[in-house]
Amino acid sequence: MGQLHRGTRGCVIVDYGMGNLWSVASAIRYLGHTPQISNKPQDLQTASHVILPGVGSFRLAIESLNERGLADGIRDFVDKGNGFLLGICLGLQLLAAASPEDGQTAGFGYFPHAVERFSFPPTSDLPIPHVGYNSVSFSHQTGIFSDLQQGSYFYFVHSYRLAPALTNLNTGLTHYGETFVAAIDNGQVAGTQFHPEKSQTNGLRLLKNFLHRR
């Protein structure tokens, strides 16, 4: 059960069969919440904070969210506007416009960015996936990026990424062969390509900022 705090109605981690939910739940617990891991769309409607994690293929993830009614659940949650959403790793990509992974598939479209595989010059010998700790620069150290230093390190594992786009959104950028979107925050909907739950105190701080949203 989601633990009730003043001003919050609990944190739900969306379980759609993709990804390691255990570590995200541990980090949320460390910060004092009792997250509810749920695959039921109705649980999203009573939540104040929803986390959409995910590892694997974009297309399979969207199919799996649709099958369980969770895609509509997430849209309803965001449309009502009385709660906050955070996508992690594949979860961020799902919030963007579309991805060509496994065949062109539409995402939720909360961010206008295109998802694409890393594209390096032919002379590059950088391995894909991008795995490991890398630094992130934020356009504004506000919102979920509050109290994070410029160049803070976070843990990444991914082959696809959001290409930078001309937006006014608060964005974190990282360089790996090219510059890509590491995190993004529009106030109500946010996402991180990196894993905050695997990024020591930097990640815990970001998750705390998210859970503090009112």
Added chain:
Amino acid sequence: MVKKRLIFTLLYNNGEFMLSRNFRLQRVGNLEWLKRNYDFSRTAAQIDELVVLNVERNRFSNDDFISHLQKLCDFCFVPITAGGGIRRLEDASALLSNGADKVLVNTMAADCSHKVIEIAKRYGQQCIVLGVDIRKSNGSTRALVDCGSKLVALEISDYLTRLRELPVGEWMITSINRDGTGQGFDSELLELLPPNFERPVILAGGAGKPEHFLDLLRNPKVSGLATAHLHNFVGDGLKQVRDLLLRDGQELPIWDANEIAALKSSVDEI
């Protein structure tokens, strides 16, 4: 640029954590004891990755091991590699759905490499770490499997060339001779790698003091250095290593580990 890694390895055996010397095991204490007496959450705040290996030799007590893996997630906010006794895809799945980000395979790579391919197809090769344990004796250098109890029949160079074909994300090479001795890493083992070896390599076995990490982490062949030495490197031990490496200008992530206790349960106070 992706940073280099300082890695701590915990050896698990039937509810207890162990010290190892040349792969001979000695009991240290259970998880509660580790947290209390070794201040393990502070150690965890200084590392870039945790490796947890089930080194129980007789039976594969997967359930107990998995419950320990879950508990470690409660205070380790770095990627966790788990392994020891993985024989089937299902063993890997159990670890990957209970807190592990990667699995370490070793004996399986020698005995039934097609199962390694099966795990890579299901989860991606980035979540497989290939463990190679190497022993030098009487002028010969050989790989061993089954917790260092069984010699691999192939010559070391042939064995490593064969392993190179496997779809894994990185290799972890351990010196059995140096393991637990505190005499320093055996950097000569890196020379055994096939020419133009392209995967990240973690070197383990022999770390005894912060200086042992200093020159080696600069080596372009090394992506990470691991120690399992509970006596030498818990409490402030790894902080000293980390501070020394950062002062030396080495490419490690910078952690504000002092905040870990302050962040705990802070949401409750709203």
